[in-house]
Amino acid sequence: MVSLKYKLFACEILFRELCSLAAASSNVIDLEFLPKGLHDIGRIDMSEFLAERIDTVDESQYDAILLGYALCSGGIVGLSARTIPLVVPRAHDCITLFLGDKKRYEEYFFANPGTYFKTTGWIERGGDLTQDLPDSISEKLGLNMSMRKMVEKYGEENAKFLRDQITKMQFYTKFAFIETGVEPNDSFERQTRELAEERRWKFEKLTGDLSLLRRLLEGDWNTDDFLVVEPGRRIEFSYDGNIVHAI
Numbered sequence: 001m002v003s004l005k006y007k008l009f010a011c012e013i014l015f016r017e018l019c020s021l022a023a024a025s026s027n028v029i030d031l032e033f034l035p036k037g038l039h040d041i042g043r044i045d046m047s048e049f050l051a052e053r054i055d056t057v058d059e060s061q062y063d064a065i066l067l068g069y070a071l072c073s074g075g076i077v078g079l080s081a082r083t084i085p086l087v088v089p090r091a092h093d094c095i096t097l098f099l100g101d102k103k104r105y106e107e108y109f110f111a112n113p114g115t116y117f118k119t120t121g122w123i124e125r126g127g128d129l130t131q132d133l134p135d136s137i138s139e140k141l142g143l144n145m146s147m148r149k150m151v152e153k154y155g156e157e158n159a160k161f162l163r164d165q166i167t168k169m170q171f172y173t174k175f176a177f178i179e180t181g182v183e184p185n186d187s188f189e190r191q192t193r194e195l196a197e198e199r200r201w202k203f204e205k206l207t208g209d210l211s212l213l214r215r216l217l218e219g220d221w222n223t224d225d226f227l228v229v230e231p232g233r234r235i236e237f238s239y240d241g242n243i244v245h246a247i
Contacts, residue, residue, distance in 0.1 A: 003027055004219060007057050009050065010068025011094060012036050013121035016182040017210055018068055018217075025217045030062075036125045039072040039093075046075030059083045066216055070094050071243055080234040081246075087221055087228050088235065089212055090243045098178045100209025102225075102243070108206075114173040119180065119208070120188045174201050180208035 005028040010018055012033040022029040034053065038046045054065060064084050069076055070091035079086060091097055095117050096105045109115070177192040189205060196203035212225060221228050229235055229246045238245040 004063040005061065006030070006064050006066050006217070006219075007062045008032065008066040008068055008217070009034060009053055011038070011072075012125050013094065013119065014068050014097065014213070015121055015125070017098075017121070017180050017213060020182050021210060021214050021217050025214075027217060027219065029066075029217055036122075039075050043074035043077065046072065047078045050076065051079055054079065054082075054086075064219075068097070068213070068216070070096055074237065076235050076244070077237055078234060079229075081229040081231045083231050085228050085230055086235070087216065087226055088244065089216060090225055090227055091212075092243060095178070097213055098180060098208045098210075099206070100211045100213075104209075108176075112174065112176070112204075114171055115176050115204075116172040116174065118175055118177045118188070118192045120183050123188050123191060172201065174204065176204045176206050178206045178208045180210055 003026055007030050008018065008022070009032050013036050015033055018031060018033075022031055032053065034050075038049060041049070050067075050069075057065060059065070059082060062084060065081075065086050067076060067079075067086065067088040069088060070093045071077075072093060076088060089097060091102055091105075095109075096102045098117070098119055099105045099108070175192050175196045177189050179189065183189070193203050195201075215221070216226065227235065227242075227244050227246060233246040235244050236247045
């Protein structure tokens with residue numbers, strides 16, 4: 001079997017899973033992990049950030065560029081392939097990457113509304129329900145402020161109104177911890193259970209499936225699960241089951 005060389009850009013919450021898969025891969029994988037929460041800085045800014053990182057790649061050294069990302073609120077839309085293919089899983093968000101199949105995630109999502117998913121990487125890279133990057137939309141709007149800071153900035157009456165509106169947006173009632181097999185121990189699961197008890201939410205443990213990520217690294221890119229963007233084409237929304245397509 002011929003070994004190929006890929007450059008992989010991925011969200012840091014996939015660090016343990018992708019490092020494990022890369023170590024076992026028949027291909028050579030150069031990994032670069034990017035900050036968690038990029039999807040919260042807005043679609044255009046995320047796309048520009050990723051494009052800048054892709055532009056740094058010496059494509060003469062690789063057979064393809066891989067993205068360890070899902071659609072992520074449209075953050076991958078607009079990314080272009082230059083001289084080598086750009087490959088991305090067909091997934092709405094990263095939970096599909098942990099569960100291994102977009103249909104499995106879709107079925108669980110609709111059967112279990114109000115579920116917030118946790119993984120080892122999600123917790124150790126910052127486990128809050130909101131992301132606190134300086135350029136995140138939540139930060140720009142001040143939604144992550146303490147009540148005291150809100151009062152100082154907006155006045156007590158307005159601060160109470162804003163806090164009530166933020167509380168109403170928190171519609172989650174359940175934590176689901178996805179165990180992918182790379183956990184060092186059960187500490188992350190226990191943290192999630194304790195947080196569920198503290199919030200009086202339900203808790204469920206799901207068995208993860210890394211087959212989608214494994215196939216990404218192995219170059220096993222069937223058209224149902226992956227979009228292969230050929231040179232000269234770019235990623236665009238696909239308003240059907242394909243999620244994304246190339247134009």
